[in-house]
Amino acid sequence: MPSLSAKGSALLRRLTHRSSSNFKFAFFFLGPEQRDGLKCVYEFCRVVDDIVDERPPGPEGRAEACKGLDAWREELARIYGDEDPQMDLGRQIKRAVGRFSLSREGFEGVIDGCAMDLDIETYADMKELERYCYRVASCVGLLCIGIFGEQGPEAQAYARHLGLALQYTNILRDVGEDAARARIYLPQDVLKRHGVRPEDIFKSSYDRRFLGLAAEFADLAEAEYTAAWKIFPTIPNRRALLPAEVMGRTYHEVLQEIREHNFNVFAHRASLRRRDKLRVAAMAIARTNLPRGATHLSSSFSGTRKIG
DSSP states (O other): OOOHHHHHHHHHHHHHHHTTTHHHHHHHTSOHHHHHHHHHHHHHHHHHHHHHHTOOSHHHHHHHHHHHHHHHHHHHHHHTSSSOOSSHHHHHHHHHHHHHOOOHHHHHHHHHHHHHTTTOSSOSSHHHHHHHHIIIIIHHHHHHHHHHTOOSHHHHHHHHHHHHHHHHHHHHHTHHHHHHTTOOOSOHHHHHHTTOOHHHHHTTOOSHHHHHHHHHHHHHHHHHHHHHHHHGGGOTTGGGGHHHHHHHHHHHHHHHHHHHTTTOTTTOOOOOOHHHHHHHHHHHHHHHTSOTTOOTTOSOOGGGOOOO
């Protein structure tokens, strides 16, 4: 595996491309050691994700992916144990773990979440989907807040809710793209409640049934943002979580744009213009500097955004 320093620039390009440049602004608010730590976390996520997504087809490919995931579980045991990691990235992660006290649970959760993609192509209900999203998103958030410098119980609860909110927003935004890869992340019970069949999603059927489904799912995402932001004023060191707030507020704006385009995610991929991202960042900075317990900037501020 190439060294992390050699891959750092390419990684950042991939991250910002795959996430509509939303990660770029979060990186701006970190010091050099924090950036290195965050690169470790995201490189780990990408490597594990690629083990599953880029596997060969058929049972042989699944067996190969399982072997790759097991290799990383063994590497984590070395990272958190007395043995030296065998991989260059593993050694980078071990240093980050020592510097930022990152939890093993976060890394293991990401592996478990990616492993779910080996056998599950759709989810029966929100409980199953929430388990998946917790692993692939909230666990990443729990690792990130450690790097940011605040991982008390309030911050952990905030990260769990915000991770779910971001992942639900991604799922709604990417319905069409996921369908093109024969995947539907929207849970089956929600589809059935609105009379939407999987084949309707695969055919990009945009009608009143889909509108009802999308509106309900958007409300579920909104509820997770609300839960995160209800907790946020109680966090002792909110300033440390500025990168998380920038990310969360940016994705919340993406959710509002999806609403403003009447949930037509098949024809329009929601994204923000640079000046809107800068405005979101400025509001996040203001909010993280409020006295502890203050809430008067906790509501949405999407009303002044213009869609581009």
